Amino acid sequence: MKREIPLMIVMVTGIIMFLQYFFPGRFLFIPFISSEKLFEFLNDWVMVIGILSLPLGIWSLLKANVNKLKAADERFYSAILLMGFLVMVISGWMPEWRTKGVHLAIFQSVLIPIQSTIFSLLAFFVASAAYRAFRARSVLATILLLTAFIIMMRFIPMGPISDINNWLVEKILMVPNMAAKRAIAMGIALGATATAIKIILGIERTYMGRD
Amino acid sequence: MTKKLIMLLCLVIISSSLAIGQEAIPDSAGLAPPAPAPPTNVRVVDRPNDAGHGLIVKWDLSPDDSAGLNNVAIYEVFRAGSPDGEFISRGVVPRGITEYVDFDETEPNSEHPNPNFMPVNSTWFYKILAISDNQVRSEFSSVASGTTIENWIHTGKIPIGVAAITFTVFLIIFISSARKGKKMYVRPLAGINAVDDAIGRATEMGKPILYILGLGTAGDIATIAGFTILSRVAKRTAEYQTKVIVPVQDPVVLAVAQETVRTAYLEAGRPDQYNPENVFFVTSMQFPYVAAVNGIMLREHPATNFYMGVFYAESLILAETGNIAGSIQISGTDQVAQLPFFVAATDYTLIGEELYAASAYLSQEPVQLGTLKAQDYTKAIVMAFIILGAIAITAGWPFLRNLVTINL
Known part of the structure; x- marks a missing residue:
C-alpha cells in the first residue's frame, strides 16, 4: 500500500x-x-x-x-554561511531593516555583486571552451571551426565583412542550424511525452526512490 | 479665492483645448475633412473553443478603407448589454482588419469587479465606427448581437489528442510484445555506456562522484530522468563503496534525491553506507548555487561529474570548472540552448531525448525498451507527415496542413 x-x-x-x-x-x-x-x-x-x-x-x-564546523578545512566557509544565514533571517524580521537597513544593504551590496561576478566568469569560460572545441583535429572539427569563423565575422563589431558573408550566415543559421534544432526539439517533445505517459501508467517509478 | 478662480479658469482652458484636439483637424483651406463611411455587415459569433466568455465581432471594411476616400485609420468597437443601453468602447483595430475578439475570462468578485466579463449564455450588442487619420468619426454601423456559448471540447487541440492516443497505442503494443519476450535492439549510447566506466574510475582513484541535478523542479521531465540515472549511479557507488555527493537547489528535489539514493543503497545491500548528509540543499538561487558547487569541485576534486537535468547559464561555468578540476564529465539536458556548451566542455553528452531514454538503457527492462520503440515509430510517423506536408504545401493542397494545424 x-x-x-x-x-x-x-x-x-x-x-x-x-x-x-x-x-x-x-x-x-x-x-x-x-x-x-x-x-x-x-x-x-x-x-x-x-x-x-x-x-x-x-x-x-x-x-x-x-x-x-567540526572539519578544520571547511570550517571557515560554513561559519560564514551560518553567520550570513542568521544575519539575513534576523534582519528580515525587522520591518524597518527590510527596506532600508542591513537586510537590503547586504542584498544589494554583497549578494547582487557576487552573483554578477559569478555570471561574468561565463565570458572567460566561453573563450576557454571555444578554444578546445574549435581545434582542427579532425574533418568535423575543422568544419565546425570554419563555420564558427564565418558566423563570427558576421557578428563582430566590424562585421559583416561582405554581402556574401551576410547571405552565408543567414543560410547557415536558417537551414542546417534550424533543421538540427528542430530535430532535437521534436525528439525532446516525444521523449517528454513518452516519459509522462510512462509516469502516468506507473512504468517509470524511479522518482519514488526505486526502479 | 482669486487664486482658485484663476486655477479653475486655467483648467477650463486646458481641458477645452484638449477636447478641441480630439476634434477634426481642418485642412489648409479651412474646410473640415470628410468623414469616412462606416463599416458594413457587422455580425457577432461565439469565440470558439472557450469556456463561454468570449465573442468575435466581424464586419466588412468601410468603402473608404484602402479605396474611395482612402482615409480610414482605425475601427473602434463598442459594446452594450442591450440595444438601447450605453455602448462602451471595447477597443480599436487598425485599418484593413475585419475582426475584433472580445474576451476577458477574469471572473468578477466583490473585491475585484470586472465590467468586461461576459457570463456564459449572455447576449451582447455591438456597433462599430471608422475613424479617419484626421480623427473624423464615421456614423455608427448597424447594431449586431451575439450570445456567449460554452464550448465543451477544444476542437483546435484534437490533433494533439489524436497524436497522444496513437502514441499510447504504440506504447501498449510494444510493451505487450516486449512482455511476451520479443528482443528489442536499441543503438548504443556512448554517454550511457560511459556511466559505469566513470564510476569505476572514481573507485580506482578513491575520489568522490559529484551528481548535479540542475536547476529544474521535481516536476520537470529532465529532472525525473536525472533521478533515474542517479538511482543507477548510487547503486553502483554503494556496491563499490564510493562517495556520491548530490548538492541540490530545490527542497522537493532534495527530498526525492535523498529517497532515491537511500533506496539505491538499500537495494545494493549496503544501507549502513548511506550518508544523508551527502545529499544536501545548497540554495535556490542560480549563481550562489554555482559558486557552492564550483567550490565543492575545487576542494573535493571529484573523479567524475554528472550533470543531468535542467540547466541554464550555469551549465558552462560548472562544466569548465569541472574540466579545470580534472574530472571526467557526463552531461545530459533537454535545454537546447545549453547543449553546445555541454558538448564543448564535457566528455559525453546525452542530447535531449537520450536523457529521457537513459532509464530504459540503464535498466534494460523489456517494458522500458518497448517505450523506446514506440517513440521511434511515432517519430517515423511525424517524419512521414513532414515530408507529405512539404509536398502538399508546395503543390498548394492545404488539406494536410489544416488536418494537423493546432489552434490554441
Missing part, C-alpha cells in the same frame, strides 16, 4: 491534467466542475508542496554546515 497509493495519486492526477486540457468549459461535461478551476486547484497544490518542503531544505543546509 505504501507504493500503490502514491502511484494511484500520480495516475489519477496525470489523467485529470491530460483530459482537462481538451475541455475548455466543464470538465468531462460534469456540471459545476470547471476545467480551469480544476487546473488552478491542482497547480496550487504544487505550490503548497513546494512551500511545505522549504523547511526541509533549510534544515538540510543548517545540519550539513553545522557538522562541517
Whole structure:
C-alpha cells in the first residue's frame, strides 16, 4: 500500500491534467466542475508542496554546515554561511531593516555583486571552451571551426565583412542550424511525452526512490 | 479665492483645448475633412473553443478603407448589454482588419469587479465606427448581437489528442510484445555506456562522484530522468563503496534525491553506507548555487561529474570548472540552448531525448525498451507527415496542413 497509493495519486492526477486540457468549459461535461478551476486547484497544490518542503531544505543546509564546523578545512566557509544565514533571517524580521537597513544593504551590496561576478566568469569560460572545441583535429572539427569563423565575422563589431558573408550566415543559421534544432526539439517533445505517459501508467517509478 | 478662480479658469482652458484636439483637424483651406463611411455587415459569433466568455465581432471594411476616400485609420468597437443601453468602447483595430475578439475570462468578485466579463449564455450588442487619420468619426454601423456559448471540447487541440492516443497505442503494443519476450535492439549510447566506466574510475582513484541535478523542479521531465540515472549511479557507488555527493537547489528535489539514493543503497545491500548528509540543499538561487558547487569541485576534486537535468547559464561555468578540476564529465539536458556548451566542455553528452531514454538503457527492462520503440515509430510517423506536408504545401493542397494545424 505504501507504493500503490502514491502511484494511484500520480495516475489519477496525470489523467485529470491530460483530459482537462481538451475541455475548455466543464470538465468531462460534469456540471459545476470547471476545467480551469480544476487546473488552478491542482497547480496550487504544487505550490503548497513546494512551500511545505522549504523547511526541509533549510534544515538540510543548517545540519550539513553545522557538522562541517567540526572539519578544520571547511570550517571557515560554513561559519560564514551560518553567520550570513542568521544575519539575513534576523534582519528580515525587522520591518524597518527590510527596506532600508542591513537586510537590503547586504542584498544589494554583497549578494547582487557576487552573483554578477559569478555570471561574468561565463565570458572567460566561453573563450576557454571555444578554444578546445574549435581545434582542427579532425574533418568535423575543422568544419565546425570554419563555420564558427564565418558566423563570427558576421557578428563582430566590424562585421559583416561582405554581402556574401551576410547571405552565408543567414543560410547557415536558417537551414542546417534550424533543421538540427528542430530535430532535437521534436525528439525532446516525444521523449517528454513518452516519459509522462510512462509516469502516468506507473512504468517509470524511479522518482519514488526505486526502479 | 482669486487664486482658485484663476486655477479653475486655467483648467477650463486646458481641458477645452484638449477636447478641441480630439476634434477634426481642418485642412489648409479651412474646410473640415470628410468623414469616412462606416463599416458594413457587422455580425457577432461565439469565440470558439472557450469556456463561454468570449465573442468575435466581424464586419466588412468601410468603402473608404484602402479605396474611395482612402482615409480610414482605425475601427473602434463598442459594446452594450442591450440595444438601447450605453455602448462602451471595447477597443480599436487598425485599418484593413475585419475582426475584433472580445474576451476577458477574469471572473468578477466583490473585491475585484470586472465590467468586461461576459457570463456564459449572455447576449451582447455591438456597433462599430471608422475613424479617419484626421480623427473624423464615421456614423455608427448597424447594431449586431451575439450570445456567449460554452464550448465543451477544444476542437483546435484534437490533433494533439489524436497524436497522444496513437502514441499510447504504440506504447501498449510494444510493451505487450516486449512482455511476451520479443528482443528489442536499441543503438548504443556512448554517454550511457560511459556511466559505469566513470564510476569505476572514481573507485580506482578513491575520489568522490559529484551528481548535479540542475536547476529544474521535481516536476520537470529532465529532472525525473536525472533521478533515474542517479538511482543507477548510487547503486553502483554503494556496491563499490564510493562517495556520491548530490548538492541540490530545490527542497522537493532534495527530498526525492535523498529517497532515491537511500533506496539505491538499500537495494545494493549496503544501507549502513548511506550518508544523508551527502545529499544536501545548497540554495535556490542560480549563481550562489554555482559558486557552492564550483567550490565543492575545487576542494573535493571529484573523479567524475554528472550533470543531468535542467540547466541554464550555469551549465558552462560548472562544466569548465569541472574540466579545470580534472574530472571526467557526463552531461545530459533537454535545454537546447545549453547543449553546445555541454558538448564543448564535457566528455559525453546525452542530447535531449537520450536523457529521457537513459532509464530504459540503464535498466534494460523489456517494458522500458518497448517505450523506446514506440517513440521511434511515432517519430517515423511525424517524419512521414513532414515530408507529405512539404509536398502538399508546395503543390498548394492545404488539406494536410489544416488536418494537423493546432489552434490554441
